[in-house]
Amino acid sequence: RKEVEQDPGPFNVPEGATVAFNCTYSNSASQSFFWYRQDCRKEPKLLMSVYSSGNEDGRFTAQLNRASQYISLLIRDSKLSDSATYLCVVTPLGRLYFGRGTQLTVWP
Amino acid sequence: NAGVTQTPKFRVLKTGQSMTLLCAQDMNHEYMYWYRQDPGMGLRLIHYSVGEGTTAKGEVPDGYNVSRLKKQNFLLGLESAAPSQTSVYFCASSIQLAGFSEQFFGPGTRLTVL
Numbered sequence: 001r002k003e004v005e006q007d008p009g010p011f012n013v014p015e016g017a018t019v020a021f022n023c024t025y026s027n028s029a030s031q032s033f034f035w036y037r038q039d040c041r042k043e044p045k046l047l048m049s050v051y052s053s054g055n056e057d058g059r060f061t062a063q064l065n066r067a068s069q070y071i072s073l074l075i076r077d078s079k080l081s082d083s084a085t086y087l088c089v090v091t092p093l094g095r096l097y098f099g100r101g102t103q104l105t106v107w108p
Numbered sequence: 109n110a111g112v113t114q115t116p117k118f119r120v121l122k123t124g125q126s127m128t129l130l131c132a133q134d135m136n137h138e139y140m141y142w143y144r145q146d147p148g149m150g151l152r153l154i155h156y157s158v159g160e161g162t163t164a165k166g167e168v169p170d171g172y173n174v175s176r177l178k179k180q181n182f183l184l185g186l187e188s189a190a191p192s193q194t195s196v197y198f199c200a201s202s203i204q205l206a207g208f209s210e211q212f213f214g215p216g217t218r219l220t221v222l
Contacts, residue, residue: 008148032207043198043213044151087150091207095166098143100150 003027004090006099013106017078021102023088024070033064033071034089038101044087047073078106110134112214114199120220121189129184129217131199139202140182141166141211142174144195151198157182158205189221 006023013019025033033050048055050062050071061074071088085101115130131140138159143151153166157176171193173185182201186193199214 004150006150041216043215044211045213046210096141096153096206096211098151100148 003092003097004088004099006088006102008100008102010103010105013078013104015078015080015106015108017106018074018076019078019104020072020074021086021088021104022070022072023090023099023102024068025090025092025097026069027090027092028066028069030069030090030092032091033062034091035060035062035071035073036087036089036098038085038087040084044098047086075104078104080106080108082106112199112201112212114197114214114217116217117215118218120222121186122222123190125189126185126187127189127219128186129197129199129219131182131184131201131214132180133182133199133201133212133214134180135201135203135212136179137201137203137212138179139205140176141200141202141206142172142182142184143198143200144168144193145198145216146195154184154197156206189219191221193219194221195219 004025035047036044037047038044054063059076063072087101088099112133141156142154155174160179197217200211202211
């Protein structure tokens with residue numbers, strides 16, 4: 001079983017829509033969780049960390065559900081500039097494991 | 109402040125050739141990493157380093173070697189390239205061990221092995 005599983009999408013949504021991605025992980029010892037963003041043919045960049053209590057950064061909200069072993073990312077009021085691939089990252093035992101990414105396209 | 113840089117950006121090799129990818133960071137980070145990214149596979153860790161003079165194997169180390177002679181540089185070597193090593197290679201660095209701080213990535217090296 002893979003350390004982290006992500007729905008690859010693609011998700012195609014209109015501007016202003018709300019979209020949510022989930023990511024499941026297999027190792028209950030995972031301690032830290034992140035969402036990275038990767039634009040086409042570019043390097044990944046940190047979008048936000050995911051805290052146990054959930055956290056929000058502007059239009060982005062990240063949630064962690066340890067009981068069901070998944071993390072989620074909610075994007076409200078989608079912008080054209082949100083079009084990218086979103087990678088979830090989990091860290092069991094000090095290693096980073098990346099999901100294969102969820103592709104989002106926001107259309108006008 | 110350039111962050112993380114990678115050389116070269118693109119390379120085409122023939123099977124059996126060797127090459128070295130160079131990663132440099134100017135953020136004084138202790139930790140450096142090499143990943144490969146293949147379609148549908150996500151990023152996979154090849155090797156990493158927790159400080160100058162140290163290296164360790166990651167998830168997919170076979171066919172690669174690394175060296176960290178200087179804190180700011182992390183080299184990835186392919187001794188005898190194979191078509192299965194066609195991929196995009198990303199270097200990253202962080203101030204703390206993976207999972208405890210942000211990883212900063214270089215722009216990537218696109219390698220094709222014919």
